[in-house]
Amino acid sequence: MEIERKFLVRDDSFVDCASKKRRIVQGYLCADAERSVRVRIRGDEGFLTIKSATEGRGWSRYEFEQAIALKDAEELMALCMSGLIDKVRHYVEFAGHTWEVDVFHGENEGLVVAEIELESEDEQFELPAWIGAEVSGDPRYYNSMLAKQPYSKW
Numbered sequence: 001m002e003i004e005r006k007f008l009v010r011d012d013s014f015v016d017c018a019s020k021k022r023r024i025v026q027g028y029l030c031a032d033a034e035r036s037v038r039v040r041i042r043g044d045e046g047f048l049t050i051k052s053a054t055e056g057r058g059w060s061r062y063e064f065e066q067a068i069a070l071k072d073a074e075e076l077m078a079l080c081m082s083g084l085i086d087k088v089r090h091y092v093e094f095a096g097h098t099w100e101v102d103v104f105h106g107e108n109e110g111l112v113v114a115e116i117e118l119e120s121e122d123e124q125f126e127l128p129a130w131i132g133a134e135v136s137g138d139p140r141y142y143n144s145m146l147a148k149q150p151y152s153k154w
Contacts, residue, residue: 003118005116006135007115008132009113009132010131013130014128021091028144031144031145036144039076041074048076050062057121058136083147085147090102095126097116099128113141
């Protein structure tokens with residue numbers, strides 16, 4: 001089970017705090033209201049991920065992720081629906097948590113979203129100064145939706 005909160009980012013001050021960053025390209029073999037099946041290439045690694053719809057407040061959902069060979073990921077990417085996600089993920093340590101800040105490119109250029117994964121829905125955490133409005137329950141910000149309806153077309 002993945003428990004994740006998602007926020008818009010106010011400014012780029014997080015960049016200097018990032019311990020590393022990775023380019024991510026991902027596509028969807030299937031994406032509807034009930035589930036998504038994603039192919040991801042992160043650096044020189046490939047992944048296949050299945051996610052369920054979110055539950056309750058939009059913070060929790062089932063997630064299964066399996067590393068796959070980069071060559072397999074590249075071949076599966078060719079089978080994906082149109083609308084790839086291209087982003088650079090920055091990893092920022094803050095107050096005992098790792099924030100993953102995604103700076104989107106392509107048709108989602110201008111969108112910057114930060115995510116934090118939690119152990120439970122009631123886990124307390126501190127917000128960095130660069131965090132803006134919470135968008136956890138807003139489906140427009142799901143990557144699977146951004147692939148179908150990019151930020152530039154809102």
